[in-house]
Amino acid sequence: MFIAMNRFKIAIGHENDFIxxxxxxxxxxxxxxxxxxxxxxxxxxxxxxxLFASHSVWESADSFNAWTQSDAFRKAHAHASGAKDIYLGPxxxxxxxxxI
Amino acid sequence: MFIAMNRFKIAIGHENDFIxxxxxxxxxxxxxxxxxxxxxxxxxxxxxxxLFASHSVWESADSFNAWTQSDAFRKAHAHASGAKDIYLGPxxxxxxxxxI
Numbered sequence: 001m002f003i004a005m006n007r008f009k010i011a012i013g014h015e016n017d018f019i020x021x022x023x024x025x026x027x028x029x030x031x032x033x034x035x036x037x038x039x040x041x042x043x044x045x046x047x048x049x050x051l052f053a054s055h056s057v058w059e060s061a062d063s064f065n066a067w068t069q070s071d072a073f074r075k076a077h078a079h080a081s082g083a084k085d086i087y088l089g090p091x092x093x094x095x096x097x098x099x100i
Numbered sequence: 101m102f103i104a105m106n107r108f109k110i111a112i113g114h115e116n117d118f119i120x121x122x123x124x125x126x127x128x129x130x131x132x133x134x135x136x137x138x139x140x141x142x143x144x145x146x147x148x149x150x151l152f153a154s155h156s157v158w159e160s161a162d163s164f165n166a167w168t169q170s171d172a173f174r175k176a177h178a179h180a181s182g183a184k185d186i187y188l189g190p191x192x193x194x195x196x197x198x199x200i
């Protein structure tokens with residue numbers, strides 16, 4: 001099992017804008033080989049921003065990497081960025097292999 | 101759905117020690133109300149350390165918080181730390197609420 005997370009720092013007050021952007025996004029993930037589940041996660045807030053993480057579960061790192069090279073990936077990210085001023089810095093990708 | 105993650109920086113060369121410590125741990129989680137799944141995740145490495153994250157899925161933040169106040173939690177952490185010199189700094193907790 002492989003978990004792909006992208007961490008986003010969203011300016012305070014723009015949390016709902018960010019969530020709605022993800023809700024309206026067409027990810028095309030359900031038809032991707034090896035894809036198991038997707039969630040958008042909301043973490044803690046400080047005085048400047050709220051941490052969010054996209055969280056997708058895959059059968060393997062190979063299936064995730066194949067998706068990042070696919071047309072489905074390109075389509076999913078074609079209109080993904082939204083209003084730039086809600087982001088405090090670029091997203092930070094982290095990939096994890098389940099070892100237990 | 102709530103996801104509780106604890107991030108650990110493990111000194112290079114001690115990855116297997118850390119994984120074996122978790123494999124031998126009696127977590128007592130299966131009997132905890134609201135608990136859904138546990139994985140130990142291995143992330144990327146740099147020249148000093150490898151990132152790991154414990155990753156547990158719960159029905160709600162309330163069920164996770166109730167567990168942290170329980171005897172089961174105390175038992176699970178009684179012998180959890182292991183050899184101190186494998187850790188580069190303290191673990192970093194992050195809790196996430198699934199919003200999609």
